[in-house]
Amino acid sequence: MRSFLYCMILILGIVANGCISDGFTNSPSDILSFSTDTVSFDTVFTGVGTPTARLKVYNRAKKSVNISSISFSKDDGTFQMNVDGVSGKRFSDVEIRGGDSIFVFIECLIPEGSSATPSLVEDKVVFVTNGVSQDVLVEAWGQNVTRLKGVNIKEDMRLTADRPYIVFDSLTVEQGATLRIDPGVQLLFHDKASMRVRGKIEAIGEVGRMIDMRGDRLDNVLPNVGYDILAGQWKGITIEAESFDNRLEYVDMRSTEHGLVVDSCGNLERSKLLIVNSWLHNSQESALKSEYAKVDAYGSVFSESAGATVSLKGGSHEFVQCTLANYYLFSAISSPILSLYHCLPADKEEDPMNDNPLMRANFENGIIYGLAKDLNIGDFADSDVYMRNMLLKSNGEDDEHFIDCVWGEDPLFKTDRPSYYFNYRVQEDSPAIGAGNYGYVVPLCERDMDGNLRQNPPTLGAYCYVEEEKDK
Numbered sequence: 470m471r472s473f474l475y476c477m478i479l480i481l482g483i484v485a486n487g488c489i490s491d492g493f494t495n496s497p498s499d500i501l502s503f504s505t506d507t508v509s510f511d512t513v514f515t516g517v518g519t520p521t522a523r524l525k526v527y528n529r530a531k532k533s534v535n536i537s538s539i540s541f542s543k544d545d546g547t548f549q550m551n552v553d554g555v556s557g558k559r560f561s562d563v564e565i566r567g568g569d570s571i572f573v574f575i576e577c578l579i580p581e582g583s584s585a586t587p588s589l590v591e592d593k594v595v596f597v598t599n600g601v602s603q604d605v606l607v608e609a610w611g612q613n614v615t616r617l618k619g620v621n622i623k624e625d626m627r628l629t630a631d632r633p634y635i636v637f638d639s640l641t642v643e644q645g646a647t648l649r650i651d652p653g654v655q656l657l658f659h660d661k662a663s664m665r666v667r668g669k670i671e672a673i674g675e676v677g678r679m680i681d682m683r684g685d686r687l688d689n690v691l692p693n694v695g696y697d698i699l700a701g702q703w704k705g706i707t708i709e710a711e712s713f714d715n716r717l718e719y720v721d722m723r724s725t726e727h728g729l730v731v732d733s734c735g736n737l738e739r740s741k742l743l744i745v746n747s748w749l750h751n752s753q754e755s756a757l758k759s760e761y762a763k764v765d766a767y768g769s770v771f772s773e774s775a776g777a778t779v780s781l782k783g784g785s786h787e788f789v790q791c792t793l794a795n796y797y798l799f800s801a802i803s804s805p806i807l808s809l810y811h812c813l814p815a816d817k818e819e820d821p822m823n824d825n826p827l828m829r830a831n832f833e834n835g836i837i838y839g840l841a842k843d844l845n846i847g848d849f850a851d852s853d854v855y856m857r858n859m860l861l862k863s864n865g866e867d868d869e870h871f872i873d874c875v876w877g878e879d880p881l882f883k884t885d886r887p888s889y890y891f892n893y894r895v896q897e898d899s900p901a902i903g904a905g906n907y908g909y910v911v912p913l914c915e916r917d918m919d920g921n922l923r924q925n926p927p928t929l930g931a932y933c934y935v936e937e938e939k940d941k
Contacts, residue, residue: 492532492533493532493533493534493535493564494530494531494532494533494534494599495599496530496599497599497600497601499528499529499530499532499534499598499599500598500599500601500603501526501527501528501534501536501565501596501598501603502526502527502528502529503524503525503526503527503603503605504523504524504525504526504527505524505605506605506606507605507606507607507608508522508524508575508594508605508606508607508608509522509607509608509609510522510577510607510608510609510610510688511609511610511687511688512587512609512610512612512687513577513579513590513609513610513611513612513687514611514612514613514614514633514635514685514687515579515580515581515582515611515612515613515614516578516579516580516581516614516616517578517614517635517685518576518577518578519576519577519578519609519688520576520686520688521551521574521575521576522574522575522576522577523572523573523574523575524572524573524574524575524594524605525570525571525572525573526565526570526571526572526573526596527565527569527570528565528566528567528568528569528570529568530567530568531567531568532567533564533565533566533567534564534565534567534598534599535562535563535564535598535599536560536562536563536564536565536596536597536598537561537562537597537598538559538560538561538595538596538597539552539559539560539561539563539573539594539595539596539597540558540559540560540594540595541558541592541593541594541595541607542592542593542594542595542604543592544558545592546578547577547578547579547580547590547592547609548575548576548577548592548607549575549576549577549578550573550574550575550576550594551573551574551575551576552571552572552573552574553571553572573594575594575607577590577607577609579609579611581613582611582613583613584613585613585631585632587610587611587612588610588611589608589609589610589611590608590609590610590611591606591607591608592606592607592608593605593606593607594607612632612633613632614632614633614634614635614657615632615633615634615635616634616635616637617634617635617636617637617640618636618637618638619637619638619639620636620639620640620641621641621643622640622641622642622643622646622648622668623643623645623646624646625646625647625648625649626646626647626648626649627648627649627650627651628648628649628650628651628654628656629651629654630651630652630653630654630655630678633654633655633656633657634654634655634656634657635657635658635659635685636656636657636658636659636662636663636664636703637659637662638659638661638662639662639663639664639665640662640663640664640665641664641665641666641667642664642665642666642667642668642669642670642712643667643668644667644668644711644712645668646668646669647668647669647670647671648666648668648669648670648671649671649672649673650670650671650672650673650674650680651673651680652673652674652675652678652679652680652719653674653678653679653680654672654674654680654681655681656680656681656682657681657682657683657684657685658682658683658684658685658702658703658704659684659685659703660684660702660703661703661704662703662704663703663704663705663706663707664705664706664707665706665707665709666706666707666708666709666712666715667709667711667712668712669712669713669714669715670708670715670716670717671715671716672716672717672718672720673716673718673719674718674719674720675719676719676916676918676919676920677920678719679719679720679721679747679748679918680717680719680720680721681721682706682720682721682722682723683697683702683703683721683722683723683724684696684697684699684702684703684724685702685703686702691889694889697723697724697751698724698751698798698889698891699724699751699799700724700725700726700751700752700753700773700774700775700797700799701724701725701726701753702724702725703724703725703726704725704726704727705725705726705727705728705729705730705752706722706725706728706729706730707727707730707732708729708730708731708732708741708742709732710732710733710734711734712734712741713734713736713739713740713741714739714740714741715740715741715742715743716742716743716744716745717742717743717744717745717747718743718744718745718746718747719745719746719747719918720744720747720748720749721747721748722747722748722749722750723748723749723750723751724751725751725752725753726752726753726754727752727753727754727755727758728749728752728754728755728756728757728758728774729749729756729757729758730758730759731757731758731759731760731762731764732760732762733760733761733762733782733825734761734762735761735824735825736762736763737761737762737763737784737785737826737829738763739763740763740765741759741762741763741764742759742762742763742764742765743764743765743766743767744757744764744765744766744767744769745766745767745768745769745913745914746767746768746769746914746916746917746918746931747766747769747770747918748769748770748771748772748918748931749769749770749771749772750770750771750772750773750774750891751772751773751774752773752774752775752776753774753775753776754774754775754776755774755776755777755778755779755780756771756772756773756774756778756779757771757778757779757780758777758779758780758781759780759781759782759784759786760781760782760783760784761782761783761784761811761825762784762785763784763785763786764781764784764785764786765786765787765788766786766787766788766789766791767787767788767789767790767791767911767913767914768789768790768791768913768914768916768917768918768931769791769792769931770791770792770793770794770893770918770930770931771791771792771793771794772792772793772794772795772796772839772891772893773794773795773796773797773798773891774795774797774802775797775799775800775801775802775803776802776803776804777804777805777806777807777808777845778793778794778795778806778807778839779793779806779807779808780804780808780810781807781808781809781810781828781830782809782810782811782828783810783811783812783825783826783827783828784828784829784830785828785829785830786828786829786830786831786832787830787831787833788830788831788832788833788835789831789833789834789835789909789910789911789913789914790833790834790835790905790909790910790914790917790923790927790929790930790931791832791835791836791930791931792835792836792893792930792931792932793806793807793835793836793837793838793839794806794836794837794838794839794882794884794893795839795840795841796839796840796884796886796891797840798886798889802839802840802841804841804845805841805842805843805844805845806837806838806839806841806842806843806844806862807832807837807843807844807845808844808845809828809830809844809845809846809854810828811823811825811827811828812827812828812830812846812849812852812853812854813827813846813849813851813852814827814851814852827852827853828852828853828854829853829854830853830854830855831854831855831857832854832855832856832857832859833856833857833858833859833906833909834857834858834859834905834906834909834910834927834929834930835858835859835860835929835930836859836860836880836901836929836930837859837860837861837862838860838861838862838879838880838882839862842862842863843861843862843863844861844863847863847865848870849870849871850868850869850870852870854870855870855871855872856870856871856872856874857872857873857874857906857909858872858873858874858875858904858905858906858909858929859871859874859875859929860874860875860878860880860900860901860904860929860930861874861875861876861877862877863876863877864876864877865877873906875900875901875904875929878900879900880895880899880900880901880929880930881895881896881898881899881900881901882894882895882896883895883896893930893931893932894932894934895928895930895932895934897934897936899928899934901928901929901930901934902928902934903924903926903927903928904926904928904929905923905926905927905928905929906926906927907923907925907926907927910923910927917931917932917933918931918932919932919933919935921933921935
């Protein structure tokens with residue numbers, strides 16, 4: 470028993486001595502290290518809380534350190550922090566064991582001001598350890614915005630590019646009203662927000678000043694990868710049955726649940742929607758879906774969707790110099806890139822009670838290519854659907870409905886999916902270069918989205934090939 474007690478005392482002495490040697494350092498040379506010297510929020514909308522930024526604080530010393538104080542250098546409430554799960558403005562006696570680390574989470578809320586341009590807001594997180602003061606810069610660009618919440622537009626309204634707009638739940642253009650959107654407007658949608666058009670929308674951008682329609686998250690989902698690559702950030706736009714003569718020109722619409730949906734109207738003699746030099750992409754369903762309506766597109770790109778990138782049922786359509794591509798990131802793609810319905814005589818026989826006429830459609834000087842199958846129909850015999858000078862993923866041959874097509878060739882987009890880079894201009898060796906028919910180039914698409922004049926013969930797809938851009 471005496472031997473056992475002696476051993477226990479010896480062990481406890483060793484443990485106690487170890488604890489003492491693992492105590493706190495008070496050396497001024499044992500200071501902190503940080504995961505970054507600047508926590509940046511980039512652009513922050515005033516009056517709207519930001520996502521949380523993370524700062525990791527390391528103790529590289531062998532012994533524990535006691536951080537006597539963690540605080541902001543200012544006390545104006547613009548920035549807030551959470552230290553290892555506890556929220557507050559000032560923290561005392563925060564311990565970090567030797568070789569360990571803690572997290573500091575920082576948020577930002579900038580009050581609304583009067584400036585139309587972003588303004589820089591800065592502060593510092595100050596750490597005092599063993600009498601040594603260290604700081605990490607915290608910065609954000611505050612952008613004033615116009616908030617739209619539950620807005621029903623009953624009279625003509627214009628959105629200008631003076632400051633961004635955020636739609637917090639819904640924006641509805643009522644019948645008889647026109648919503649005009651100027652070049653350079655940023656129309657941002659909060660989670661689950663949507664737009665419905667019963668009247669008319671005229672979103673007319675210009676070269677270098679496209680109209681932005683996207684979610685309101687401006688931070689990065691990955692380092693150097695913007696959050697807007699994610700679909701499903703807002704619901705999308707629905708053009709309802711009673712709406713006609715809508716126009717989207719130089720519009721970049723992305724990151725939606727259902728994309729742009731055009732409801733059936735049964736009137737094919739009046740334009741329902743005209744899309745010119747625009748890019749519709751990143752949808753959990755389709756980028757564009759239309760039923761029994763006149764929808765035309767010129768010089769536009771439709772890309773990245775979990776369903777058909779473009780889904781058309783019946784209706785009348787002209788798609789000229791358009792690129793339809795699908796390299797969707799976030800799930801399996803469920804449908805061919807271009808899916809056409811109610812266009813074959815057999816479709817009428819299967820649904821004799823449907824009074825809508827079969828589809829009339831021309832697809833000219835375009836590209837249909839990507840990870841999914843290009844078309845849901847391989848034979849358009851006896852239909853009024855034609856593919857002329859189209860580059861198709863499928864292997865096939867020309868007939869009365871496929872005329873002067875490029876079959877089974879890779880267009881060599883500049884897109885690099887593993888790097889989250891989506892660019893539908895073509896590389897210098899692309900078979901799309903010079904494969905078009907200039908006879909299909911109409912004034913609406915004689916220049917591409919970049920303002921380049923189409924050559925004779927033109928490059929297939931939405932973009933001209935310009936040699937100087939080959940290394941961009």
